[in-house]
Amino acid sequence: MGMSTVLRSLVGLLPGSVADHVGMLVPGILLACKDKSASSSSLKIEALTFLRAAMESNAPPVFQQHVAQLSSGVFAAVGERYYKVAAEALRVCEQMVSVIRPNPAAPTAPELAPVVAGMFSCINGRLAAQDQDQEVKECAILCMAHLVATCGDLLSAEVPGVLKLLLERLRNEITRLPAVKGFAILAQSQLELGLDGALEPVIAELTSFLRKANRLLRQAALAALEALVAKYGPSLDPAGTSALLAESSSLISDADLSIAALSLKLAVTLLRQQPAVAQQVVERVLPAGLVLVRSPLLQGAALAELQALFPALAGTGSPAAMTEALLSALLDEGRGRRDGGGSTDGSARQAQHSVAQCCAVLVVPAGQAQVDATVKQLLQMLKSADQASQRLALLCLGEIGRRTDLSSAPNVESAVNASLSSENEDIRAAASLALGGVACGNLGRFLPALLQSIEGASGQSKQQYLLLQALNEVVTTVSARKAADTRAGFTEAQVQQVLDLLVSCSRAEEECRNVVAECLGRLALLHPSEVLARLRTGLSSDSEHTRCVVVGAVKYMVVDKPHPVDDLLKDCLLDFLMLMKDPDRHVRKAAVVALSAVVHHKPGLVAAGLEQLLPLLYDQTAIKPEMIRTVDLGPFKHRIDDGLELRKAAFECLDILLTALPHVLQQQPDFLAALESGLKDHQDVKAPAHLMLVKLAASPGGGPAVLSQLDKLVEPLEKTLTAKLKSDAVKQEVDRHEELLRSCLRAVDALNRLPGSEASAPFTGFLKRTVMSGPLREKFLAAQAERQEAEGEAMEL
Structure with a gap:
């Protein structure tokens, strides 16, 4: 048993480590699975757990030649009386299905067909039995669903019986959750399994689950319904579809954004499969979506699915879902509704961002004529005296410009630039975002003017900050979409122009420097070698502001996914982070924050250098008397600790290190x-x-x-627990x-x-x-x- 535990740990740390030794391991696994001694249960569980982990972490061909030999031991374990052994064996069977047939579209090897038949027999026995543990029931349902979804063409005579059993489990309160997941697996199968006969009762049951209080059940039911609609949508019964929309639309609210996202996704899928339901979607789903779009909590998957709803509705061609009507409804929500008393409930800032994104994804696919008409309407809104309308118009222009070229639209650039001088701070911020968004649509046309404006605003910190924010929008957007849109990238000349400008702004006011650091970090994701080489020269700058910007840029270079900048950054990262010993406290804090970002996202980049960095980090946690000053305010004196923010950053960094690399700090x-x-x-x-x-x-x-x-x-x-507050x-x-x-x-x-x-x-x-x-x-x-x-x-x- 100890060896199985060690092997399982080994597979977890080094997934491919056992690939060349499977033949040697199979006899031991079989021996453990078939052990008849009274104390063998723990051994069987460990052996089966290791086998499942090994199959999961290696390519299917590694175990394919051993499946027939392993199956006898695994199938015997499925029939074990002890429920934990049987449940783990069923999980192994589920993983074994993927080994037998990694691609359901490809034929199964003839010598493995008997294994499929034997697996079906042992799983079906567990699925049909009533008097067994709940864990075994759940594993049997999921395992059978996976087997049928992957090898159903080899079990065509058995599929109707399986569907009948799964439908019974769906109607049983104890087993309905795994049964819901099982039908979702079947719906996503690449094979034609003949589910049509069971569709109506299954969808009726799943729809009824949307009224249940169990959140996990509602989530699973929505996911299964969406999968069924995606595959069998055109053949669904209209009555069932109507009930489905009625129940799912009631779940669209900001009370549970995860559920709302699934409900919206279901509606979008249904629209694509049955355009005739557009009228029902307008009546049931659209009102809930328009309420949701105003929520300041809206984000992530829920926002993405809501954005998908509007073009899907417009794409049906239904008179009830014309682009103009949908756009008008969205703009009304963005401006704020008027209640019976005539007062305005102003839209939250985030709500207007959401409305703007929905407007853009609705208008741009409708064609250039619709874009031109919408831009003209937004420019008229921009002249309104209502500040909410002005801000919404700017945000919409930015989002539309981010998705299409607005260079042919007259007065857009001048109107947005004029808004940068507005007395209202929110409108100025929206104009900054709009200017960046519009520039994204045609870099060759708009970027030179933006760079010139930033250079001309030197010495005007507020104006330069807004223009740098616009440039940051451009760099961030281009960085995010370059992989999918080849036209979106900067030319070499543009990279040099942007880089020169950002370096020249590195000595500006603090708020501008923070934006410059972010721009440099995002730009490094697009052109790693050029930007890193330029940043390294700034490490020895005589300006503490430049050094602060240079190390601050590192924070924005590290992203969750692997990136080409990682290899280059690994070689020079220590040079940046060693600025923790810089004489200026702001530079030291920027270096600490950069270290936190690296450890949080990619601790491997910095692990080798921690021996040098940790003493510097510990030094930042100490209270420095020389950084504490006393200010005489007349009647009383006030102590100011200039090192407090640095110490807070250092302890936050230690907290992240303790989570990501605990073994480095614990002792x-x-x-x-x-x-x-x-x-x-x-x-x-x-x-x-x-x-x-x-x-x-x-x-x-x-x-x-x-x-x-x-x-x-x-x-x-x-001392902390006994400290007393002042009486006032x-x-x-x-x-x-x-x-x-x-x-x-x-x-x-x-x-x-x-x-x-x-x-x-x-x-x-x-x-x-x-x-x-x-x-x-x-x-x-x-x-x-x-x-x-x-x-x-x-x-x-």
Whole structure:
């Protein structure tokens, strides 16, 4: 059993490590699966878990030649009386299906057809049985669905019986959730499985689930319905479709954006499969969508699906869903509705962004004539005295310009530029976004003028900031879409022009420098070698502002997915991050923030250099007396700690390091010393220090280290819990103090749970006299209850 555990760990760390040794491992796996001894259950589970992990992490051909031999042991385990063995064996069968036939469109090897038949027999026995554990029932349903979806052409005579059984499980409250997922798997199959006869009752059952309180069930039902509609949409019964729209449209709200996204996706798929339902969608789904578009919470998948709804509606050609009518409805929502009393409920900023994006995706596919008419309408709105209309018009122009060329539209550029001088801050910000969006549509036409404007605004920080934000929009948009749109990239000449301008702006005001750093980082994603070479020359600049911008750009170069900049950055990253020893505190903070970004997204880039970087990082966590100054305000004196923001950034970086690379910090004395220092610091530093203490105490490697220093941690924790507020403290101060107490008590709870903490006399005395007596007792018990509830929810998930 120990060897199976080691092998499973090995496969998890090095997925392809066993590929050349499968033949040697098969006899041992079979021996474990067929072991008849009374104590063999744990061995079987470990062997099966390893087998599943190995098949999942290797290409199908690696195990394909061994499937017939392995199947006898796995099928025997499916029939085991102990439910955990049977459930794990069914999961192995599910993975084995993908090994037998990785591509359902390709024929199955003749020698593997008997394995498919044998697998069906053993799974069907579990699927049909009633008196078995819930976990086995669920695994049998999902495994059978996967088998039929992948190899259904080999089991054509058995498919009707399987569908009947799955429909029975769908109607059973205990098994309906896995049955819903099973039908979703069948609907996504590349094979023709003959589900038409079961469609009507299945869709009726799934539709009824949309009224249930169980959120997971509603999510699964919506996903299954969308898959069924995508494959069988044209043949669906109109009555069932009407009921489906009625139920799903009621779920479109910002109360649950995940559910709303699935409901909108279902409506869009239905429109594409049955354009005749456009009238029903306009009546049921569109009103809910127009309410949702005004929500400041709208984002992500829900926003993307809502954007897809409008062109899908317009594309049906239905008189009830003409582009002009939909656009008018969207603009009305963006401007804000008037209630019966005549007052205006102003649209939130984010809501107008959402409306603008929906307008753009509706108008641009409708053709150039519709774009020209819409731009003319928006320019008229821009002349309105209503500021909400002006802002909406600018945002719409920017989003339309981002998706199509507006160079032929008269007065667009001049109108947007004029809005940059508006007295209203929101309109100026919208004009900045609009200018960047319009430039994206035709870089050759609009970019030179934008660069010239930025250069001409030197010394005018507010105007230059807005123009740099517009340039940032251009660089960010081009960086995001270059892979999909070859026309979107910068020319070599444009790259040099942008780079020269950004470097020249690196000594501007702070708000401008932050935008310049972001632009440089985004530009590095487009042209890594040119930008990095230019940035490296700035590391030795005599201007602290330039050095701050240069290292600040690193934060925006690291993205979640692999990128060509990674290889170049790995070679020079240490040069940038070593600016943590720069004499200027702003540069040091920028370097700390850059390190946090790198560790969060791609810790591998910096792992080799941490030995040099960590001492510098620990140094930023210390309170420096020379950075504390006293300002004489007449009646009283005020102490200002210029190092506080830097220390906060340093502790946040340590927190990210502890999550991403725990083994690097857990046993380091310097880390524990920094943590102890943080517990004595300002309350803005104490909070992340408490969080790190909780993480460290809960980790296997960090617990013993914390235990060894437990006596030293008592004093700072007790001082935090016994600190008193001033009698004239305002509500904000009281709330912050209460939150700090809760944070500290969560840390105390984590320490109290450490095995061996009771041996520390100072800690047990502190618990007795301070925590478990007086008003803190109830708060401590509440913190424990909160933790137990969170653990219970995690176990359920």
